[in-house]
Amino acid sequence: MDNFKGVDYFNTESLLTQEEIMIxxxxxxxxxxxxxxxIEEHYSKGKFPMHLIPQMAEIGLLGPNLxxxxxxxxxxxxxxxxxxxxxxxxxxxxxxxxSVQGSLVMYPIFTFGSEEQKNKWLPLLSKGEKxxxxxxxxxxxxxxxxxxxxxxxxVDGGYLLNGTKMWITNGSIADIAIVWGKLKGKVMxxxxxxxxxxxxxxxxxxxxxxxxxxxxxxxxDDVFVPDENILPKTTGLKNPLMCLNQARYGIAWGVVGAxxxxxxxxxxxxxxxxxxxxxxxxxxxxxxxxxxFLTEITKxxxxxxxxxxxxxxxxxxxxxxxxxxxxxxxxxxxxARMSREILGANGISNEYPIMRHSANLESVxxxxxxxxxxxxxxxxxxxxxxAFL
Amino acid sequence: xxxxxxxxxxxDTATKINIADNGKEIDPAGVTYIINPYDEFAxxxxxxxxxxxxxxxxxxxxxxxxxxxxxxxxxxxxxGVDSGVLLKIESQLDSFGxxxxxxxxxxxxxxxxxFMGKQSVDFDNQIVGQMTSAILDxxxxxxxxxxxxxxxxxTCEREIEGGKEVVAAQLxxxxxxxxxxxxxxxxxxxxxxxxxxxxxxxxxxxxTESNTEVIGLKKPPAKNxxxxxxxxxxxxxxxxxxxxxEAKVI
Ligand SMILES: Cc1cc2nc3c(=O)[nH]c(=O)nc-3n(C[C@H](O)[C@H](O)[C@H](O)COP(=O)(O)OP(=O)(O)OC[C@H]3O[C@@H](n4cnc5c(N)ncnc54)[C@H](O)[C@@H]3O)c2cc1C
Numbered sequence: 001m002d003n004f005k006g007v008d009y010f011n012t013e014s015l016l017t018q019e020e021i022m023i024x025x026x027x028x029x030x031x032x033x034x035x036x037x038x039i040e041e042h043y044s045k046g047k048f049p050m051h052l053i054p055q056m057a058e059i060g061l062l063g064p065n066l067x068x069x070x071x072x073x074x075x076x077x078x079x080x081x082x083x084x085x086x087x088x089x090x091x092x093x094x095x096x097x098x099s100v101q102g103s104l105v106m107y108p109i110f111t112f113g114s115e116e117q118k119n120k121w122l123p124l125l126s127k128g129e130k131x132x133x134x135x136x137x138x139x140x141x142x143x144x145x146x147x148x149x150x151x152x153x154x155v156d157g158g159y160l161l162n163g164t165k166m167w168i169t170n171g172s173i174a175d176i177a178i179v180w181g182k183l184k185g186k187v188m189x190x191x192x193x194x195x196x197x198x199x200x201x202x203x204x205x206x207x208x209x210x211x212x213x214x215x216x217x218x219x220x221d222d223v224f225v226p227d228e229n230i231l232p233k234t235t236g237l238k239n240p241l242m243c244l245n246q247a248r249y250g251i252a253w254g255v256v257g258a259x260x261x262x263x264x265x266x267x268x269x270x271x272x273x274x275x276x277x278x279x280x281x282x283x284x285x286x287x288x289x290x291x292x293f294l295t296e297i298t299k300x301x302x303x304x305x306x307x308x309x310x311x312x313x314x315x316x317x318x319x320x321x322x323x324x325x326x327x328x329x330x331x332x333x334x335x336a337r338m339s340r341e342i343l344g345a346n347g348i349s350n351e352y353p354i355m356r357h358s359a360n361l362e363s364v365x366x367x368x369x370x371x372x373x374x375x376x377x378x379x380x381x382x383x384x385x386x387a388f389l
Numbered sequence: 390x391x392x393x394x395x396x397x398x399x400x401d402t403a404t405k406i407n408i409a410d411n412g413k414e415i416d417p418a419g420v421t422y423i424i425n426p427y428d429e430f431a432x433x434x435x436x437x438x439x440x441x442x443x444x445x446x447x448x449x450x451x452x453x454x455x456x457x458x459x460x461x462x463x464x465x466x467x468x469g470v471d472s473g474v475l476l477k478i479e480s481q482l483d484s485f486g487x488x489x490x491x492x493x494x495x496x497x498x499x500x501x502x503x504f505m506g507k508q509s510v511d512f513d514n515q516i517v518g519q520m521t522s523a524i525l526d527x528x529x530x531x532x533x534x535x536x537x538x539x540x541x542x543x544t545c546e547r548e549i550e551g552g553k554e555v556v557a558a559q560l561x562x563x564x565x566x567x568x569x570x571x572x573x574x575x576x577x578x579x580x581x582x583x584x585x586x587x588x589x590x591x592x593x594x595x596x597t598e599s600n601t602e603v604i605g606l607k608k609p610p611a612k613n614x615x616x617x618x619x620x621x622x623x624x625x626x627x628x629x630x631x632x633x634x635e636a637k638v639i
Contacts, residue, residue, distance in 0.1 A: 003403045018460065018463065019581055019582065019584075019585060022463070022464070022467060022576065022581045023578055023581055026575055026576050026577075026578070026581065029575070030575060058575075058577065059575050059577050059578060060577045060578035060579045060580075061578065064578045068579070068582075072579075073577070073578035073579040073581075073582050074579075074582055075578060075582065079578075083578070
């Protein structure tokens with residue numbers, strides 16, 4: 001097993017509680033023991049390691065920041081973030097699975113669901129006995145979900161749902177989908193169950209990124225959704241955006257895990273690779289890259305801890321989450337790409353995790369709001385002018 | 390039944406050790422401490438035993454040391470141990486001193502079944518379990534790789550040179566755990582959160598004395614630097630020649 005420590009140049013660990021450190025270390029060991037030994041193989045075959053789901057559930061990685069009454073761990077947000085960081089040190093696909101299950105499926109049921117829906121679904125989802133997905137993006141509507149075409153009409157005893165969702169993580173392995181569609185022009189959330197007639201979820205093939213994660217299309221062809229499966233407290237587009245805000249928070253933490261492993265790999269390689277009779281770490285241009293990585297990692301670590309403390313005390317604004325998601329994803333992708341350069345040809349090989357992280361981070365930079373959209377969200381927050389609506 | 394599990398707080402085996410100024414102890418600065426790996430097997434076995442019994446049995450973790458040991462006790466609590474006891478000592482004790490402190494507490498708690506690691510990876514004395522059992526007049530089965538409890542009867546498998554030995558005993562008994570006994574569980578996130586609410590009782594260890602005294606610690610002599618003979622297959626012949634003629638090992 002690897003003995004991963006993760007660089008911490010400014011001793012940010014001193015800002016954590018003992019429980020937070022223990023949670024980080026538990027997930028760290030889980031990733032070293034259970035994820036890393038098999039991830040390259042699953043990645044190259046384009047498969048999600050399904051057998052990890054019960055293990056993740058047993059440790060409590062599914063929806064851990066929800067309260068204990070639904071079988072969850074009731075973690076604070078810093079501990080939740082650290083868990084995401086450690087999972088993404090393994091692979092963005094594993095972190096995506098946990099993000100979707102927790103932030104995009106359990107969170108909306110917890111926040112917008114009825115007491116019956118919470119009692120029915122949350123314990124099953126936290127135990128990993130049921131898997132969920134979140135359908136917002138459509139073939140024609142990505143950055144602008146408000147334009148969605150998926151529609152529901154009221155019928156006797158329920159709703160008839162029609163439309164298509166695209167790029168949906170976990171789609172083909174999900175037992176339930178949280179689907180957003182317009183009812184009389186207003187965006188509402190529905191719990192669509194796998195067995196419902198007219199619902200299918202074919203997998204999207206041919207991805208060069210997030211290959212150890214399932215991504216699917218969701219097709220609704222006159223799907224009857226009973227009354228009890230509408231999320232009763234949903235009132236409009238801001239509800240799915242609230243979910244995304246939860247998930248973005250986790251992503252801002254997660255990508256630091258990818259940064260840490262790319263940095264460590266590049267640093268070790270640079271110290272041992274000899275060219276011109278010297279380790280390449282002795283060349284100034286290599287050092288500049290490594291110092292840049294370390295600087296960006298340090299900034300992200302500090303940003304995340306402060307962001308988490310603000311989320312815990314209820315002062316965090318969504319535009320601040322956008323800033324963190326935007327910055328950390330961009331820097332993580334840059335670090336992955338530049339680490340690949342330090343490894344030269346070896347950088348493209350699956351003997352090292354870098355190329356996989358680099359390819360994954362292309363998706364991570366795009367999903368849950370692209371880099372550009374987060375620029376515009378923060379831009380609007382500081383200028384008062386919306387450049388997109 | 391009350392089950393005790395004795396755990397020690399040891400430097401991570403991957404950590405770099407420095408000797409303190411007094412030349413007799415290790416310098417704790419910069420050292421990461423972990424729960425003794427063999428004690429993790431002991432904790433797991435104590436927890437599965439409690440779960441198999443399915444009654445109101447409880448598992449108590451006991452550690453001899455200082456405030457820092459609380460981290461390790463918390464780890465055991467997070468894995469599912471019910472409560473912890475920290476037996477505080479002023480200065481480092483030898484195995485006998487630790488065994489005396491443990492024995493006193495085990496007796497006070499009324500624990501008939503005790504698990505501990507077969508050895509602690511810091512000083513590797515491999516004797517605390519046996520000594521504790523002698524002081525308490527309990528049976529002791531050491532280096533156990535399989536444990537079964539049926540009423541008062543215990544059957545264990547022990548690792549011996551070239552095979553296995555099956556040993557039976559009766560409660561009260563001390564079991565020292567060997568790798569292979571089980572696969573220790575992860576502390577779950579819920580377990581870590583609920584550990585916060587469990588108690589760690591702190592008290593001074595009984596007045597005990599060590600029978601032996603550490604006179605000094607020394608690091609192993611520094612290794613001579615290696616020599617790289619080349620990076621392609623042509624170096625193989627040279628390597629074989631040197632192993633034969635210079636090192637004289639083949
Ligand atoms: C692997 C993967 C998994 C995903 N999982 C999910 C999921 O589980 N659920 C889900 O609902 N969605 C999911 N998505 C979809 C993801 O959220 C969208 O891809 C994302 O929101 C961008 O939408 P789009 O791809 O349609 O790009 P578009 O919106 O078409 O954008 C294309 C480009 O135009 C830019 N652009 C658009 N509008 C503006 C503007 N106003 N100003 C400046 N630039 C602009 C964008 O920034 C981008 O660079 C996933 C995507 C991927 C790749």
